[in-house]
Amino acid sequence: MSSAVKQQDAAPLDLRAVYAPIEADLAEVERILKAQLHSKYPLVDEMVRYGFQLSGKRLRPALLLLSAKAVGEVTRDHLLLAAVVEMIHTATLVHDDVLDEADVRRHLATANTRWNNEASVLLGDFLFTHAFYLASTLDSTWACQAIGRATNIVCEGELRQIANRGNFALSELEYFDIVAAKTAELCACCCQLGAHYAGADEETAERLARYGRGLGTAFQIADDLLDVVGDEGEAGKSLGTDLEKQKPTLPLIRTLERAGTEQRERILAILQNGAADRYRQLMPWMRRFGAVGYARGQARSFATSARRELVCLSKSPALESLILLTKFVVLRSH
């Protein structure tokens, strides 16, 4: 957790407590994942099992199952679909590893570069295709369509993100729109699947989808913030990675929007100077324009909007957990 965020909220949330209403269901999802993700070929089996361990929090299965439980009962279909969305999320994580140019460079310096890079692409594809196969074992095409559409939007969002590398004229709204696609859409899909397969009416399912979208957006803004203010040890990645990739995120977009013409040019010069400590050179500017606090405020605002979508639901432990998650996502992002 970022120390800056920690200061504002003294008591960190325990995710296990949030997941308590679906503890047994999540355990069953783990069993399904274990049973599904294997290969009779030892080396393939090793890779697939490795991929399965990559993800951590099981946030997407939890969203699906909590949404189900908040409106009805968790069924066998829910458990399968929870495994499906986790496979898809893991596939995108595995492919993100390939996307990391810095990482590729480091790998090239080692002996087994090719293996890592190629294995990541194929492993991601294996997980994607297995997820789609599993979704197609349900009775109707409903889940396949929802998942196919959502994952396609995710990919488009990621493509838009790389298309906007180095585009420091990206507006805040465009940034939110990309985040909504690349991160929030799968969360929205999870909530909608959970609600739909628990027999929710269309309006409730739509509301839960909007909850997931708001939550996912807040989550991603907070995640991007970690790159600026985060604790390296806890976030598990180095600061300024987004900057190194010329990826405009909210604190930077805000700084540039608030800067005057001359200041803007000085900031852009830092962004383009290629210095190793660009990140440190930028921090005073972000501080001057209160960009970190602003981004945190935006994350909270999306989380609050998400929470408001839940008013239609009756009181239950699952509802309580969905509410707690809106706090969790702005506190932690890894």
Next chain:
Amino acid sequence: MSSAVKQQDAAPLDLRAVYAPIEADLAEVERILKAQLHSKYPLVDEMVRYGFQLSGKRLRPALLLLSAKAVGEVTRDHLLLAAVVEMIHTATLVHDDVLDEADVRRHLATANTRWNNEASVLLGDFLFTHAFYLASTLDSTWACQAIGRATNIVCEGELRQIANRGNFALSELEYFDIVAAKTAELCACCCQLGAHYAGADEETAERLARYGRGLGTAFQIADDLLDVVGDEGEAGKSLGTDLEKQKPTLPLIRTLERAGTEQRERILAILQNGAADRYRQLMPWMRRFGAVGYARGQARSFATSARRELVCLSKSPALESLILLTKFVVLRSH
């Protein structure tokens, strides 16, 4: 076309003639692909349209449509599914670009490495997910299941292939098995989809699937052969690429199987000596053991087996084309 192959068969086949019975259907598939593969975001749109141009022969849509026409009528479902299998094939092509380590190295030397590498992974994912979405717009989950299962086997086959890099003890049967998975399974799936959605009985659909599997295996053996004997200009890639990647293919496997203990050690020494002209050093050994002719014979043998599966079908121009394809795949492989 490889000159070695050309010598044996004087008259090259015209693929347009083979596709004649489904010419109008293929044109409609092109329209569907064009209508489906776009994005409202200009840069994404450019990438997606680029991906769409990558593939050439439209072999997989042709297999699906010819199989349909050989047993019944081509329907709207067939046309959609033909677009789906082409998208999936293109996705694997795009991801193969990422897999090419030599290529990655070359890209790293250029300015826009990251763009190319990252864009390829995401573009492939975009095509995969769009294909699955499109398949899920059909009435039942039948096509989704068949396609999900087949593409998962394809990925497993590709993973097995990279797991066997540098494994020069790979047996011929293991090689055939990997080829059947990574290349032939999607061809089998195309034929089965074509037959199934044209109302074929299960046995006929199964026979056509086996036809596709045999044809795809023959195609891949011939493709691997091009790496050894191919015409660089026509094949569009340099000779010895598989060797450079330490990928054991049939001519090499055969050479090693026929070599005596001492000869085998000398061949393995060439494979491991890292010399730029390893390929040329190996050629005399392949020639000595007739490995090229043997591999060509195996390709023909798989093509013949494929052809035999067609005996259940009544005479028609589509059947004629399916038969011609068994000749085509061993003549050309690009």
